[in-house]
Amino acid sequence: MTTPQHLQAALSLHGLHLRGSFAPTTDDKLPHRPDGQPIASVWMVGVIGSGFWPYFKASSFYSDGLPDPLDRWSRAIGEELAARCGGLALFPFTGPPYHPFQRWADRAEATQPSRMMLRIHPEHGLWHAYRFALALPAARHGSGPDADHADMLAVQAHISPARSMQADLCAHCSGQPCLQACPVGAYTGDTFLRDACASHLHSGQGADCMQSGCLARRACPVAPAMRYTPEHAAFHMQAFAQRH
Ligand code: B12
Ligand code: SF4
Ligand code: SF4
Known part of the structure; x- marks a missing residue:
């Protein structure tokens, strides 16, 4: 092969x-x-x-x-x-x-x-x-x-389409909702505050992220039909939360 x-x-x-x-x-x-x-x-x-x-x-x-x-x-x-x-x-x-x-x-x-x-x-x-x-x-x-x-x-x-000149998707994204959606502001645009995210997930407040996936990621308007199923997303969230 x-x-x-x-x-x-x-x-x-x-x-x-x-x-x-x-x-x-x-x-x-x-x-x-x-x-x-x-x-x-x-x-x-x-x-x-x-x-x-x-x-x-x-x-x-x-x-x-x-x-x-x-x-x-x-x-x-x-x-x-x-x-x-x-x-x-x-x-x-x-x-x-x-x-x-x-x-x-x-x-x-x-x-x-x-x-x-x-x-x-x-x-x-x-x-x-x-x-x-x-x-x-x-x-x-x-x-x-x-x-x-x-x-x-x-x-x-x-x-996938041939690699070519692609528009900068984030630069053209109105309001950049991923940066507003995290309840603890873990995505700042140039870094990821891992400990802030992990603390939220371990608190009672983090159930939505744990059960259905990262709210910031889900806020992205690009390719909504491709979003992970809740079960798949929850698997990744659990793996992340167990380690951090
Ligand atoms: C270490 C790591 C992390 C660390 C980030 C620490 C850090 N500052 O780098 C932590 C644990 C925070 C993390 C989290 C996540 N990660 Co991660 N992570 C990695 C890993 C294993 C290594 C990154 C690295 O150091 N590479 C070495 C450098 C030299 O390579 P590079 O490509 O040039 O470096 C880039 C990355 O470091 C990245 N980066 C820097 N900071 C952060 C922070 C986050 C959150 C992410 C995702 C990337 C990232 O930017 C660098 C420049 O482009 C990669 C796999 C890999 N081998 O690349 C996955 C990877 C980047 N992660 C991935 C994912 C999906 C995640 C999560 C979103 C989901 C998950 N699987 O749990 C989570 C976020 C948690 C959440 N709340 O949703 C995917 C990204 C896929 C994509 N579409 O790009 C990768 C590629 C793994 C994969 N199997 O595909 N991750
Ligand atoms: S919501 Fe999606 S397209 Fe918009 S800035 Fe964030 S990652 Fe980029
Ligand atoms: S999983 Fe929840 S707490 Fe962590 S970065 Fe995403 S929205 Fe923020």
Whole structure:
């Protein structure tokens, strides 16, 4: 399995999406492959909306009672696919130091920084995240990185618009409601006050955020149809609150 089409087919079995690819430079801070081969392309894999949720929920990881079920689910899928592709699986949650997934996202697709620091996408809004990346050497059997990228462009046509000049979504957002909606002002526009957020979640006042997801994130008018389901959002809020 070396083509993006095959990869997307394999990911679809888990409700995951091939988000885009890029040819790395030294600025992208990729680790070295254990076999010493240079990395020719990095393919980003993630979730869009709550489409993956029923697949994850049906997996044994969701209900085995062990810690970090979503990270373990991601690792199992990522490592299995990496082995099939002859690639190296890289995860957003291994660290610190962490791999710069948001930087890689901007290299691979039409994301841009938002006032909430999360990457915002013109079609998915704030309702997307990354589960792993596959770092691949130049393709074998005569094809090379150019062929990889030609294939990837074909797949991307079905995933997201080509990366092009995108308007700054937040600069054009009337009133920037995400910065007004948090009851404790945890999103200031250039930082996230993690402790203020966590204290609110642990108090009786935080039930709405805990049960239905971050009020600031839900205030964003971009791509409302992609908002996470309450059950999916509550899963992330609980994971965050348990750690902070
Ligand atoms: C550490 C971390 C946090 C810290 C932020 C501390 C900090 N100041 O960096 C905390 C624990 C606060 C956090 C919270 C959340 N996070 Co977080 N987090 C990360 C993580 C693991 C590492 C970030 C990092 O240091 N990267 C290293 C640097 C070198 O990489 P970079 O891309 O250049 O750095 C960027 C980030 O640091 C970012 N950043 C800085 N401060 C903050 C604060 C917040 C809240 C976020 C989201 C990002 C952020 O800006 C940097 C420049 O672009 C990334 C995964 C990753 N590997 O990137 C996820 C990640 C950034 N988080 C993510 C998310 C979704 C969240 C949450 C909103 C939801 C959740 N999963 O719980 C929460 C917010 C809680 C809430 N109230 O809703 C997503 C963002 C997806 C997107 N659309 O962009 C990521 C990419 C994980 C993923 N699997 O996709 N997070
Ligand atoms: S509410 Fe507006 S400013 Fe905030 S993240 Fe969404 S588009 Fe950007
Ligand atoms: S989860 Fe609630 S308290 Fe935390 S940043 Fe979002 S709105 Fe604020």
